[in-house]
Amino acid sequence: MDSTSLGLPSSSIALQAAEFYTDLNMRRSFQSAILPFEPDMVLFLGDHFDGGPYMSDEEWQESLFRFKHIFSLNEQRRKPHIPIYYLSGNHDIGYSAFFSAHPEVLSRYEKEFGSRNYQFSAGKVDFVVIDAQTLDAGARKSKERSSSWEFIKTLSPGNTSNPKVLLTHIPLYRPDNTPCGPHRSSAVINQRVSYAAFDQGITYQNYLTKETSDLLLSLLQPVLVLSGHDHDQCTVVHSTPFGPVTEHTLGTISWQQGNLYPSFMLLSAGPKLSQNSTDLKHEVMTNLCFLPKQTHIYIWYICQFAVTVLLLVFWPTNGLSSLPYMNTFVSFMRSVGAELVSRTKEKDDEEDGEYEMVFDAEGSMHLVKKAVAKAPSASSDSRTIGRGSVVARATAGKHQLEPDSSILVEMGSEMTSEDGAKLARPSKSKVRKVLQRLFRVIQSLVVIAALNVPLYMMLLFKDWIDH
Numbered sequence: 044m045d046s047t048s049l050g051l052p053s054s055s056i057a058l059q060a061a062e063f064y065t066d067l068n069m070r071r072s073f074q075s076a077i078l079p080f081e082p083d084m085v086l087f088l089g090d091h092f093d094g095g096p097y098m099s100d101e102e103w104q105e106s107l108f109r110f111k112h113i114f115s116l117n118e119q120r121r122k123p124h125i126p127i128y129y130l131s132g133n134h135d136i137g138y139s140a141f142f143s144a145h146p147e148v149l150s151r152y153e154k155e156f157g158s159r160n161y162q163f164s165a166g167k168v169d170f171v172v173i174d175a176q177t178l179d180a181g182a183r184k185s186k187e188r189s190s191s192w193e194f195i196k197t198l199s200p201g202n203t204s205n206p207k208v209l210l211t212h213i214p215l216y217r218p219d220n221t222p223c224g225p226h227r228s229s230a231v232i233n234q235r236v237s238y239a240a241f242d243q244g245i246t247y248q249n250y251l252t253k254e255t256s257d258l259l260l261s262l263l264q265p266v267l268v269l270s271g272h273d274h275d276q277c278t279v280v281h282s283t284p285f286g287p288v289t290e291h292t293l294g295t296i297s298w299q300q301g302n303l304y305p306s307f308m309l310l311s312a313g314p315k316l317s318q319n320s321t322d323l324k325h326e327v328m329t330n331l332c333f334l335p336k337q338t339h340i341y342i343w344y345i346c347q348f349a350v351t352v353l354l355l356v357f358w359p360t361n362g363l364s365s366l367p368y369m370n371t372f373v374s375f376m377r378s379v380g381a382e383l384v385s386r387t388k389e390k391d392d393e394e395d396g397e398y399e400m401v402f403d404a405e406g407s408m409h410l411v412k413k414a415v416a417k418a419p420s421a422s423s424d425s426r427t428i429g430r431g432s433v434v435a436r437a438t439a440g441k442h443q444l445e446p447d448s449s450i451l452v453e454m455g456s457e458m459t460s461e462d463g464a465k466l467a468r469p470s471k472s473k474v475r476k477v478l479q480r481l482f483r484v485i486q487s488l489v490v491i492a493a494l495n496v497p498l499y500m501m502l503l504f505k506d507w508i509d510h
Contacts, residue, residue, distance in 0.1 A: 044299060045106055047094025053102070062109070065299045070113045071506050072296060072334050077307060078115070084165055085114075085125060086310075088271035088293055089132025089212035091156075093300075096137035096148045107155060128163060129156040131174050132212040132271060138176055139185060139244035149187070160194040166312035168326050169205045171198055171263060175213035175270075178255050179236070179245055195262055206326045207265040208312075213248065214270040214292045215281060216256040223277035223292075226331060228304050232273060249273075256281075260288060267327050269293065269308070274301050276331065291329060298337040305334045351491070355484045 044062050051058040077085075092098070092106050111117050116127070136148050136159075153159065159174035173195065177187040198207070219233040236248040249272075251259070260283050268281075268290035277292035294306045309330045400408050 045093050047097060065297055066109055066113050067507055068298055068337050069296055073114050076334060080309060082125060085127045087129050088269060089130045090134040090271060093134055095135045096141055130172055130210050130212055131159045133176055136176060138246055140239035140246045143185065143244050160191050162198060167205055168312040169207045170210060171207055172210045175211040175251060179248060179252050198263060207263050208327060209263055209265040209268045211270050213272050214250050215268060215290055216250050216253040217279050221279055226276040229275045303336060303338050307332055355487045
């Protein structure tokens with residue numbers, strides 16, 4: 044991402060935050076998901092930048108530094124060397140109508156990333172890298188177009204016996220509404236080509252033209268085609284005279300480029316699966332690997348934060364006891380417990396009593412519990428002398444429950460004047476209650492932030508700094 048991505052100025056805090064979190068996500072993905080495979084090489088299928096052709100040299104160098112930092116290219120010297128191959132995209136050099144008028148963007152790209160048309164071998168498989176932006180140049184006498192086709196013609200199938208994999212940023216032609224397979228998350232994009240006036244080249248295209256695609260396939264006869272440009276996954280099979288050819292259009296690894304499901308592809312090139320097999324397609328195997336859905340993760344974070352704030356705002360000041368029916372439930376549980384305790388106590392009293400043997404007229408023996416007379420205590424005597432009426436009521440209501448404290452509070456919350464009118468106590472101001480609740484929420488959020496922000500920042504920059 045850069046200043047051309049969201050239409051925001053370079054000094055915008057929103058743009059800087061978007062750039063940082065996008066870069067951090069790609070860096071984490073590369074270090075945690077791709078490098079653990081211990082790849083023998085890494086292929087970038089174009090669009091290393093967003094507004095590459097339109098940036099000044101200073102902005103381009105800044106984006107280049109971020110690109111190297113994201114994919115640990117600055118750390119390659121300290122680690123075992125991993126060959127990295129680059130493929131130019133339209134967001135790196137533009138289309139033919141642009142770089143024909145601004146050839147400096149081509150030299151700037153080649154100075155850093157090397158040639159735009161080349162070939163390399165890995166696992167007895169030849170990988171052919173093509174600058175697809177020059178193939179349908181529009182201007183028939185374009186120098187870049189002629190150079191690309193001359194390179195392609197030198198790689199005819201008779202010159203080598205190794206199978207070929209074609210790498211092109213712009214996908215090959217396919218009819219409109221061609222299905223892309225089960226891994227695509229967005230709608231299928233149909234062909235669209237825009238030309239500049241007076242045969243000055245192409246200003247935009249979704250796919251290569253049918254003529255260019257057929258010529259590429261017939262000259263190279265690849266066993267596999269890998270492309271980019273579309274930002275989303277698409278798998279199609281091209282019918283050719285030498286057999287069907289599968290093309291995988293890879294989605295973006297960034298979660299901020301129109302695809303909620305970023306991914307990368309694991310490619311294996313090596314000996315045939317069967318020694319007796321003569322099928323060159325067995326030399327290459329691919330596996331599409333999806334990365335975590337970062338957008339969904341951030342949405343989950345936002346939901347958790349919203350739930351936390353709601354709990355802090357609406358959580359009762361006096362705890363759960365102030366909720367409706369909570370006092371009734373607590374009182375019910377207390378009464379059940381008191382009844383169980385009283386029954387146990389009565390049973391214990393019956394078991395602890397003294398018994399005597401009594402014989403009836405027929406000579407049968409019965410056990411009869413002795414009656415024990417309880418001597419009045421000194422405290423009860425003093426109560427009888429001083430407050431006889433109180434003792435009489437207390438003795439009569441010995442097993443009655445005491446009045447509920449809530450009833451006492453309700454009775455005491457109202458005052459009665461001399462003429463019998465009730466005078467309600469003044470209630471607290473609603474504004475004061477709101478301010479107190481707001482202060483409590485802010486205080487709780489500060490405590491939560493004090494515990495979590497340092498840990499978050501530590502984990503954040505642990506993945507960001509160079510090792």
